[in-house]
Amino acid sequence: MNAFSWQRAVIKIGSALIAPDGAQCSDRFLLPIARFIIASRAAGKEVILVSSGSVAAGRANIPVNHVPSIAEKQAMAAIGQIGMMANWQRLFDFPCAQVLVTYDDLHDRTRYVNIKNTLRELLKHQALPIVNENDTVAVNELKVGDNDNLAAYTALVAGADTLIICSDIDGLYTADPRKNANATLIHEVDHITPDIYAIAGGAGTSVGTGGMRTKIEAADKCTRSGIQTLIVNGRNGTVFDALQAGQIPGTLFRAQQSHKKARRLWLEHTLKTRGKIEVDAGASAALKNQGASLLPSGILTVSGHFDAGDAVEICSQGKPVAKGLALYSAQELHVIKGVKSTQIRSKLGYDSGEVVVHRDDLVMFD
Numbered sequence: 001m002n003a004f005s006w007q008r009a010v011i012k013i014g015s016a017l018i019a020p021d022g023a024q025c026s027d028r029f030l031l032p033i034a035r036f037i038i039a040s041r042a043a044g045k046e047v048i049l050v051s052s053g054s055v056a057a058g059r060a061n062i063p064v065n066h067v068p069s070i071a072e073k074q075a076m077a078a079i080g081q082i083g084m085m086a087n088w089q090r091l092f093d094f095p096c097a098q099v100l101v102t103y104d105d106l107h108d109r110t111r112y113v114n115i116k117n118t119l120r121e122l123l124k125h126q127a128l129p130i131v132n133e134n135d136t137v138a139v140n141e142l143k144v145g146d147n148d149n150l151a152a153y154t155a156l157v158a159g160a161d162t163l164i165i166c167s168d169i170d171g172l173y174t175a176d177p178r179k180n181a182n183a184t185l186i187h188e189v190d191h192i193t194p195d196i197y198a199i200a201g202g203a204g205t206s207v208g209t210g211g212m213r214t215k216i217e218a219a220d221k222c223t224r225s226g227i228q229t230l231i232v233n234g235r236n237g238t239v240f241d242a243l244q245a246g247q248i249p250g251t252l253f254r255a256q257q258s259h260k261k262a263r264r265l266w267l268e269h270t271l272k273t274r275g276k277i278e279v280d281a282g283a284s285a286a287l288k289n290q291g292a293s294l295l296p297s298g299i300l301t302v303s304g305h306f307d308a309g310d311a312v313e314i315c316s317q318g319k320p321v322a323k324g325l326a327l328y329s330a331q332e333l334h335v336i337k338g339v340k341s342t343q344i345r346s347k348l349g350y351d352s353g354e355v356v357v358h359r360d361d362l363v364m365f366d
């Protein structure tokens, strides 16, 4: 088995683990997962859950003897979501926080920034974010559609270094083991090639959505961004003891580069700069020497037209010193430049947090 380490993980739990009988929630498979989450947090690690199961958990309440319509599924999700959240909350003595998102939310810059800030705040306050797709409002064309890809997007938004997909199977096999008795488990994937996609089939149960294919898509998105991805069997409690011992009891998709490096490259080279923020000597020194976030008090001038979530160049004495994602628009920064963070609300009438560029979203130029 491979050894692995992580600091911030998104853990995705499939419907088959939440509602193993295809209807109503059960904690049959959740106790070892909860123990793992509790132990990991106690060790200083951060966890975000992506939990499926709202449709499966609500199924018993909307009995139909045909393939459910979209509206029927949405009604099941509306009922099941509460049960699923309550089921998780019973296992923890810290707060669980419901985060429901759609594809649109993840691709609209302002809403993306809001999700990011909310997750950061929840983790700061030791809550356990539990993300699911907002099935009741998302029409098919505007859905992520499966929680494997939703978990990958969540890992990207949250700046996680690891994605753990807990399914009802030990990992990726050379073929779907439900159909091919000779299939063998693949322990490690270095590169996701078309051959890997070719062996990944559809869902194995009536409650599962994407099968192995969407798990490979999720691993592909994540590993390209420096996020190692694991597929493990969430039905097997010993899997979580192994994970806690730093072992990988399933399939590991290796990150293509270190998470820090991938993020740095993305910030530095992929994102187009939309404006400039000139900072004073104190702010420049704090960014450089103390690893600080940029606060409004250190801002002297702002130029360009940018929205919250856009990349900006940070300059000191006219020279670029850093690049980062602004959490306020240029228009807002014109109003709050030079003021203390505590005054943001009185200046704008609202606030989106005390920092203008968070340290996690900042690269310093050498």
Ligand SMILES: Nc1ncnc2c1ncn2[C@@H]1O[C@H](COP(=O)(O)OP(=O)(O)O)[C@@H](O)[C@H]1O
Pocket: 013, 014, 015, 016, 017, 166, 167, 168, 169, 171, 172, 173, 174, 175, 176, 177, 178, 199, 200, 201, 202, 203, 204, 205, 207, 208, 209, 210, 211, 212, 213
């Ligand atoms: N190559 C493969 N290796 C492993 N499982 C596969 C493969 N191809 C298809 N599958 C199917 O994918 C299923 C897991 O996906 P899914 O049913 O969507 O569960 P989940 O609810 O965990 O997302 C497995 O039970 C298995 O039948």
Ligand SMILES: N[C@@H](CCC(=O)OP(=O)(O)O)C(=O)O
Pocket: 013, 014, 015, 016, 051, 052, 053, 054, 055, 056, 077, 132, 133, 135, 145, 146, 147, 148, 207, 208, 209, 210, 211
């Ligand atoms: N949002 C849906 C989950 C869809 C989904 O991807 O399910 P699964 O394949 O079990 O992870 C629900 O909560 O029922």
